[in-house]
Amino acid sequence: MAKQRHSKSRQIQPTPITSGGQAAPRSISRRNFLGTGAAGLGGALLASSPLGAFAQELEPFIPPPNSLSDGRSGINTGKPEKDFIEEMRDYVIAISRWAKSYRSDFSIIAMNGLELTEFLEKTLFATRGVAEPARNYLRALDAIMVEAPFYGFDKYGEATNAEETKYILGYLERLKLEGLQYIAVDYTENRADMDKARAQLRGLDALYYAAPPPGMQLSSLAKVPSTPFGSNPHVIDNIRQAKNYAMVLDSSPYGTKDAYVDALVATNYDTLIFDPFHRGTIPLTYDDMKRLRYKQTGTPRTLISYLNIATAETYRYYWQSGWRAGSPDFISEGNLMARWGQENHVHYWTREWQSIIFGSENSYLGNIMKLGFDGVLMAGIDEYAWWLDY
Numbered sequence: 001m002a003k004q005r006h007s008k009s010r011q012i013q014p015t016p017i018t019s020g021g022q023a024a025p026r027s028i029s030r031r032n033f034l035g036t037g038a039a040g041l042g043g044a045l046l047a048s049s050p051l052g053a054f055a056q057e058l059e060p061f062i063p064p065p066n067s068l069s070d071g072r073s074g075i076n077t078g079k080p081e082k083d084f085i086e087e088m089r090d091y092v093i094a095i096s097r098w099a100k101s102y103r104s105d106f107s108i109i110a111m112n113g114l115e116l117t118e119f120l121e122k123t124l125f126a127t128r129g130v131a132e133p134a135r136n137y138l139r140a141l142d143a144i145m146v147e148a149p150f151y152g153f154d155k156y157g158e159a160t161n162a163e164e165t166k167y168i169l170g171y172l173e174r175l176k177l178e179g180l181q182y183i184a185v186d187y188t189e190n191r192a193d194m195d196k197a198r199a200q201l202r203g204l205d206a207l208y209y210a211a212p213p214p215g216m217q218l219s220s221l222a223k224v225p226s227t228p229f230g231s232n233p234h235v236i237d238n239i240r241q242a243k244n245y246a247m248v249l250d251s252s253p254y255g256t257k258d259a260y261v262d263a264l265v266a267t268n269y270d271t272l273i274f275d276p277f278h279r280g281t282i283p284l285t286y287d288d289m290k291r292l293r294y295k296q297t298g299t300p301r302t303l304i305s306y307l308n309i310a311t312a313e314t315y316r317y318y319w320q321s322g323w324r325a326g327s328p329d330f331i332s333e334g335n336l337m338a339r340w341g342q343e344n345h346v347h348y349w350t351r352e353w354q355s356i357i358f359g360s361e362n363s364y365l366g367n368i369m370k371l372g373f374d375g376v377l378m379a380g381i382d383e384y385a386w387w388l389d390y
Contacts, residue, residue: 080347084384087349088310089116089137092381095309095358096140099365099376107239107304107375109143109183113382114171117144117178133178143181143239145377146172147216150197152187156215159193172204181240182206185247187216189224198229207245207271216339219250221263231268233297239375242270242302249306250340251278261288268295273304273377276368280315280341289372305373307364309357310348310380311335318356318364328352335386348383 096108110116117138119131147153149168153160172182184206186197194210201208208229212222230243246269254260257278264272272292276284284292295301312319312331325333325344330353332345346353358365368376 079387079390082349082387084349084387085116088113088381088384089134091309091348091354092116092378093136093140094354095365095378098358099369102369105238105374106369107142107302108140109145109239109304109375109377110141110381111145111377111379112147113384114144114146114168116381116384117171117175133175138175138178138180141180142375143183144172144175145183145185147185148187149184150186150188150200151190151193151210152216156187156213157190157193169200169204172206176204183239183245184208185218186210187213189213189222191224194224207239207242209245209247211247217250218247219253221246221248221267228267228269230270232270233295233299234270235299236270236295236301239271239302239304244269245271245273245304247273249273249275250280251275254278257282257284257288261291265291265294266296268297269301270295271302271304273306275306276371276373277316280313281317283317284371286371293372302374303372304375304377305368305371307357307368307376307378308343308380309378310346310383311338311343312346312353314342314344316364345383345386348380 092108092110099106099108117134119134146168148160149165150160151157153164182201182204184197184201186194186208188194188210189212194208197210198208210222210224211218212220212224228244228246232243234241236242246264246267248260248264251257251260251274254263260278261284264274278284289303292303293300312323314323323331323344325331330347330350332347335343335345348354355363357363360366361370365376
């Protein structure tokens with residue numbers, strides 16, 4: 001499966017077109033700003049100097065409209081005029097409302113995309129300050145998963161940069177009163193590292209899982225520890241009751257579907273997060289789900305499906321042989337950061353793409369719900385970052 005490594009760029013929203021028809025200064029991502037190097041720094045220093053006060057009074061140069069111009073922002077780069085952050089929020093909210101209209105206890109879990117949880121104060125070059133929580137977006141969620149808060153952000157088994165860890169934990173601390181379940185996955189097999197990570201999460205009541213190698217493949221069950229953290233014989237009706245979980249998103253190493261299902265069945269994890277397709281192409285059956293429903297102790301557990309909502313994976317059942325970048329219109333260029341296989345960026349804000357993902361019982365999410373899953377882990381949420389940098 002082609003899950004991309006999720007970008008953790010700190011993004012800000014694009015600014016709207018002014019009433020005079022001119023483009024207001026564009027928001028840029030932290031990654032792009034830092035990438036400008038001395039030029040970006042020089043501009044920031046100029047703006048804060050007395051000279052900057054005079055420079056800012058000058059009228060911006062706007063090229064006249066021509067065949068390559070959209071008449072508002074100069075050269076047309078092909079980048080859609082969208083508020084990518086707000087479009088993603090609205091998309092997630094719509095998915096949640098649709099799913100919960102059929103099953104109110106269906107869990108909606110966001111994978112990464114922490115920046116979507118707040119409306120950030122924006123300037124031309126940076127975001128600053130702690131703004132108001134994005135309430136409607138937060139109400140649409142039951143949980144948030146963060147990847148590599150302590151280990152494996154850049155390389156498997158290595159400690160995540162201290163600033164990155166601080167950044168992630170800062171969000172989780174600020175969101176403590178929003179009633180969300182936190183889920184963390186690190187990429188390490190060192191038991192001492194796991195214990196350190198769990199100690200730092202203790203005040204956040206987060207579920208913790210350390211994925212085994214290789215890399216960030218999520219292709220097998222952890223062998224360390226040999227027994228899940230907080231293993232118990234209790235009935236688990238929803239993600240909030242869980243004390244532990246495991247996640248396998250690429251089942252290829254198991255060979256057959258039966259071997260894959262057998263491996264998951266023979267565990268005592270309270271929650272299993274997995275792809276509803278073996279090797280991304282062979283669907284699990286209702287009989288498979290009945291077996292997966294019970295822990296080895298015989299008591300029920302919670303089953304969560306993986307779903308990439310914002311990139312088109314070319315091996316999925318919905319992909320058609322004639323599709324390519326630009327045809328149909330909602331398919332964009334290939335995703336060079338995909339973890340496995342091939343996938344394409346999409347115009348995730350379009351009705352055409354969203355109708356594939358949700359909105360009917362024959363949609364991707366509709367079939368997941370009919371199969372008996374208790375919730376969905378939504379990947380691709382931070383695709384807004386790629387579009388901001390496009």
